[in-house]
Amino acid sequence: MKIKVINQSKHPLPEYQTPLAAGLDLRANLEEPVLLNPLERKLIGTGLYIELPAGYEAQIRPRSGLAYKYGLSVLNTPGTIDADYRGEVKVLLVNLSNEPFKVEDGERIAQMVVTKHEQIQWELSNELSETERGAGGYGSTGKS
Numbered sequence: 001m002k003i004k005v006i007n008q009s010k011h012p013l014p015e016y017q018t019p020l021a022a023g024l025d026l027r028a029n030l031e032e033p034v035l036l037n038p039l040e041r042k043l044i045g046t047g048l049y050i051e052l053p054a055g056y057e058a059q060i061r062p063r064s065g066l067a068y069k070y071g072l073s074v075l076n077t078p079g080t081i082d083a084d085y086r087g088e089v090k091v092l093l094v095n096l097s098n099e100p101f102k103v104e105d106g107e108r109i110a111q112m113v114v115t116k117h118e119q120i121q122w123e124l125s126n127e128l129s130e131t132e133r134g135a136g137g138y139g140s141t142g143k144s
């Protein structure tokens with residue numbers, strides 16, 4: 001897959017940290033550290049520009065360690081990178097803790113999962129097929 005990098009020498013390309021990992025960790029590309037105060041959100045650049053093949057998307061997801069230890073999440077998770085997007089891949093970080101969090105340059109702040117997807121075409125219809133579930137939802141099947 002094609003990737004264009006700003007400051008290529010600065011950070012390694014996003015990597016799978018283990019052989020069967022689904023997510024490539026994304027690093028913050030910053031000129032100086034960024035402070036996220038409690039409940040503050042900021043778009044953090046990665047310095048990466050990617051060209052996904054047609055029929056693929058990339059999802060930007062939080063790292064569970066940062067979420068657990070620091071209350072740090074990705075506000076729009078899972079963020080969607082469209083295959084025709086040519087801008088910089090950015091991460092919308094949000095600090096859901098009571099403490100400020102400092103994002104350092106090169107820190108692995110989120111992960112990106114690349115997946116195949118379909119594009120559907122609508123077929124207008126007055127009737128939908130019947131199912132056991134029907135319109136049930138929001139806990140309709142109970143707890144246990």
Ligand SMILES: O=c1ccn([C@H]2C[C@H](O)[C@@H](COP(=O)(O)OP(=O)(O)OP(=O)(O)O)O2)c(=O)[nH]1
Nearest residue numbers: 060076079080081082083085088089090091092
């Ligand atoms: O976490 C994200 C989410 C999106 N994007 C980029 C890639 C994506 O293809 C584009 C548009 O994202 P989205 O469709 O989620 O945003 P929108 O608010 O619907 O904007 P647009 O009107 O540009 O589609 O922004 C990112 O870099 N990071």
Ligand SMILES: [Mg+2]
Nearest residue numbers: 080081082085
């Ligand atoms: Mg959109």
